Amino acid sequence: MLHVAKKFQLSLFCNFRRFHNTSESFERLINSGVLSINEEVKYALAEQHPVVALESTIITHGLPYPDNVKCAMDVENEIRQKGAVPATIAILNGVIRAGLSIEEMETLGNIAKSNPIKTSRRDFPYVISNKSNGGTTVSGTLIVANKIGIPIFATGGIGGVHREGETTFDISADLIELGKSQVAVVSSGVKSILDIPKTLEYLETQGVFVATYGATKDFPAFYSRKSGCQAPYSIPNATEAARIISSTRNMNLQSGMLFAVPVPEEYALNDEEIQKVIERALEEARKNDIRGKQITPFLLRNIWEMTHGKSLHTNIALIKNNAKVAASIAVEIGKLEKTSKSSSGTGSRIDRQKDDISNYAD
Ligand code: PSU
Ligand code: MN
Secondary structure: OOOHHHHHHHHHHHHHHHHOOOOHHHHHHHHOOOEEEOHHHHHHHHOOOOEEEEOOHHHHHHOOOOHHHHHHHHHHHHHHHOOOEEEEEEEEOOEEEEOOOHHHHHHHHOHHHHOOEEEOHHHHHHHHHOOOOEEEOHHHHHHHHHHHOOOEEEOOOOOOEEOOHHHHOOEOHHHHHHOOOOOEEEEOEOOOOEOHHHHHHHHHHOOOEEEEEOOOOEOOEOOEOOOOOEOOEEEOOHHHHHHHHHHHHHOOOOOOEEEEOOOOHHHOOOHHHHHHHHHHHHHHHHHOOOOHHHHHHHHHHHHHHHOOOHHHHHHHHHHHHHHHHHHHHHHHHHHHHHHHHHHOOOOOHHHHHHHHHHHHHO
8 A cells, every 4th residue: 555645646647647758857846845736736636636727927926916816816716616626836935836825825926025036937947046936927837737737727818929029039938838838728818018910920830729719719819809810710618628638638749729718798998998008008118128027017017007907807807717717628628538538448548657657666
């Protein structure tokens, strides 16, 4: 009989192996103490319950305190209510964490208190070795979710190609990471602070599957339901989305997917009004010579100030809605996996891997 903790670690290891055909980096991640997964998430992964990953830059740099902490907790509740387990990813004292307590969210959310670093791929080494706190961006969260084997993650909006990106070269690392992580992201597209057509082109180049979630192919613009761009595909419901994710995994494509969910109609902002606000915010950024990783948080802060909180209301509503969609898809992925496991009998790939690992452990 294997010790319970050991069994969890082995099951996690199996879960990981289901997604990747190598074991070394996962073992190293756990054994070096760089990654810590909380009990709830660990149990869910080991038992193959649906799990939804969540980013934390939205908490540290995306929304103001205390709305950010409340929103993070509400989002987790939405996911639980749909029958999935939330795994908010962040870095605390140099340790990457999957699954946070309320106190930990509070620490991250109060930026003045703990000074968290906005963490994308390039920032991890610094944040970890300096034992700092970090909010993981979409790109940072994708890396961690992919390593742990969480197939789906919810957020508000992903980063993209910035306006005038052709001269500034400011293209979010989110797009590159999406191209090489076997994780599906559910977002309301990208904000029109960015260049949406160029962002879609770039996603195509990176090999990212992009679809709207719902009846139309109108690619959303975060605060509003249409951007004027069309997505290559539209997926009508969670069952179909899960089948798409499953196909990517069966083919072992190792690339990501973006499901773009328009903001619910009742929370959508007037397109013209928000465009004007965005133009003003961009002008402010130019005047203040804001660049690099500062630009997205700067624009977000300006937009909610200029709209007197109206944009914040919309922002929070769409994040919650995206979390619900992601949880429904996670539940459907679970059903598909169970079906494929039972139809292939005891000699399934997963069972064989579990046997492999048990042998290896003993
Ligand atoms: N877009 C939003 N809200 C956000 C972000 C983007 O509407 O909070 C955050 C996300 O964490 C995203 C990051 O991954 O900003 C992108 O930053 P950059 O453009 O510096 O890559
Ligand atoms: Mn950038």
